[in-house]
Amino acid sequence: MDIRTRDVFATMRPDLLRVEERLEKAAQIDFPMVTDLILDLVRAGGKRLRPLILLLAGRAYANDQDNLVTAAAGVELLHTASLVHDDTVDRAGMRRGRPTLNSVLPSGAVILLGDFLFAQSAMLAAATNSPRVVSIFASTLADICDGQLREMFFAHRLDQTRDEYERRIFGKTASLFAGSAEMGAIIGDAPESHVQALRQYGSDVGMAFQIVDDVLDLREGSGQLGKPAGHDLTQGTVTLPTIIYASGLTASSAAWTRLEDVVSGAVGEPAQLRRVVEEIRGSGALDAAMREAEHFAARSKSHIVASPDRETREMLEEIADVVCERSA
Amino acid sequence: MDIRTRDVFATMRPDLLRVEERLEKAAQIDFPMVTDLILDLVRAGGKRLRPLILLLAGRAYANDQDNLVTAAAGVELLHTASLVHDDTVDRAGMRRGRPTLNSVLPSGAVILLGDFLFAQSAMLAAATNSPRVVSIFASTLADICDGQLREMFFAHRLDQTRDEYERRIFGKTASLFAGSAEMGAIIGDAPESHVQALRQYGSDVGMAFQIVDDVLDLREGSGQLGKPAGHDLTQGTVTLPTIIYASGLTASSAAWTRLEDVVSGAVGEPAQLRRVVEEIRGSGALDAAMREAEHFAARSKSHIVASPDRETREMLEEIADVVCERSA
Secondary structure, three states: OOOOOOOHHHHOHHHHHHHHHHHHHHOOOOOHHHHHHHHHHHHOOOOOHHHHHHHHHHHOOOOOHHHHHHHHHHHHHHHHHHHHHHHHHHOOOEEOOEEOHHHHOOHHHHHHHHHHHHHHHHHHHHHOOOHHHHHHHHHHHHHHHHHHHHHHHOOOOOOOOHHHHHHHHHHHHHHHHHHHHHHHHHHOOOOHHHHHHHHHHHHHHHHHHHHHHHHHHHHOOEOOOOEOOOHHHHOOOOOHHHHHHHHOOOOOOHHHHHHHHHHHOOOOOHHHHHHHHHHHHHOOHHHHHHHHHHHHHHHHHHOOOOOOOHHHHHHHHHHHHHHHHOOO | OOOOOOOHHHHOHHHHHHHHHHHHHHOOOOOHHHHHHHHHHHHOOOOOHHHHHHHHHHHOOOOOHHHHHHHHHHHHHHHHHHHHHHHHHHOOOEEOOEEOHHHHOOHHHHHHHHHHHHHHHHHHHHHOOOHHHHHHHHHHHHHHHHHHHHHHHOOOOOOOOHHHHHHHHHHHHHHHHHHHHHHHHHHOOOOHHHHHHHHHHHHHHHHHHHHHHHHHHHHOOEOOOOEOOOHHHHOOOOOHHHHHHHHOOOOOOHHHHHHHHHHHOOOOOHHHHHHHHHHHHHOOHHHHHHHHHHHHHHHHHHOOOOOOOHHHHHHHHHHHHHHHHOOO
8 A cells, every 4th residue: 555644643543533432332330420530531541542552553454443442442441530539549630631539539539440440451362362462451451550659659869760760650550551562463363473572561651751751741741640740759659751861860969859759759849849850951861861761662663564554554653753742 | 071070079080180289379478477368268168169150151162271370370369358457347257268358457457458359360360361261250250249239238137128139149249259250261262152152151150159158058057167147137237037037027027127137236135136046947938038049050051061071061050050069
């Protein structure tokens, strides 16, 4: 085919609409007072990158369209469930431009609703009837928990290596991108070497995605999420730009101490936070981190050169570009 | 065989020890500061009734011992994960004779640790390589959430029917007993009619188990759990003995009003609670509820008459008896 696909979202729209349908069906819950809250949350979900990657990973092969749609709905719902718990852990007030569940319901109810969404997502994975898909699904959930626990237990500490950071964001974010691509390839019945290559693709795209997220947090904050710039720092979460910035500082210098005061939570004044954010911005650390994200995005493309369908390959490449072009 | 097994726990001990091993391996977590807490919690788990039922359900057939042990560890870990979240929801201080995780860790960490245990339990289910087992596993988790959400949303209300109560405890408790028996029968490769019969057996045993729990809460409370008698009432949880007691009262009578004050949370004085508990005890409602539990236990036995192995049948019957003979 000679048509260059310039918009993966338009081309994949019919499939994504089927995913949407499955998703809304799975998110139905028998409690009128929360049904709308859950549906709003599911409907407000951004670009559906994870389902998209899953669908595309299976697209070039003798794929099983119905199971691809089912599994795609499963990964999006797993993502949603993990956001629900994550917002409760962080006591976040806004998500996807709306008040979080935990800002309108007792935290106990939110924990159980998150569990309910996990259960529904697991049922979608199970409905593929593929033990291997289910196994990837379960181990991805374990990876996500590992990443989130690492973020919590390593919070408020400046002595973090880039390796620790990468391990953490792999768990928290990239594992589900990797798992989505792997599940799609398996359901599509891709040859084993392609399954592994697509998993690598997903992993690299996911790493790029999270690094960009971390840069955006310092560059502009997010009006939509209701977060000021530097929100991660106030949570004690040390991300790549901060690691890069700190590596250029002399330990115990005034700038180092200011940073450490904010990260450790010892100083909570907005003025101090703003000053540290300005210093990070001025150091060039955001650009350095963006280059890292672009490196992951470029590497992701190298994994898919063997994919048999040119249009699919171009759409996978487009997703890697989209991830780096995001703004908050 | 002519030997009457009088102690299912002794006979099944070698298998249960293998389950224990799998369980401890799955509960390992890469965070030294919480590993011991998780292991303590897993080790302190009572009689292992759910794994036992799963093992026994597969025992009489051409069973697959390794997968039975794996799935048995899976259901126990699912149970543990759900207790972790449940204790967080209830803000419980003690569980299995020890401080709960949420009394020693920030609630965010406990939510994530519960999720981690869910993930590990799902991995055990997936390791059986049986799509049907995984599917039952996932739908059981959905049933548990449904039961817990019902308990929460129906809390503090006296206008509850017995049907609503039964639906709630099926989800909260009996669904996992039912699912355990069903999974065991499937892994053991039992004929389909036996799979269904064993599921019914598990369901009835689970219903008996929860009713006895609810009676014990009013009869004696639980020193081990650190709960005084009538703890459920203080949580606004209306259980079978209370439903039976209330059905004998004239609406708006003084006794009704006292009960409603406690259930609604309007009156939180210990003296009022003690008086209401005494009135429930004096009404014969505890005995009536126990007869209901015994009815479920007796019915559970009727489902297993076709089981091909007499020793296994006797052990399944023994479990039904054990459930009704418990004390707090």
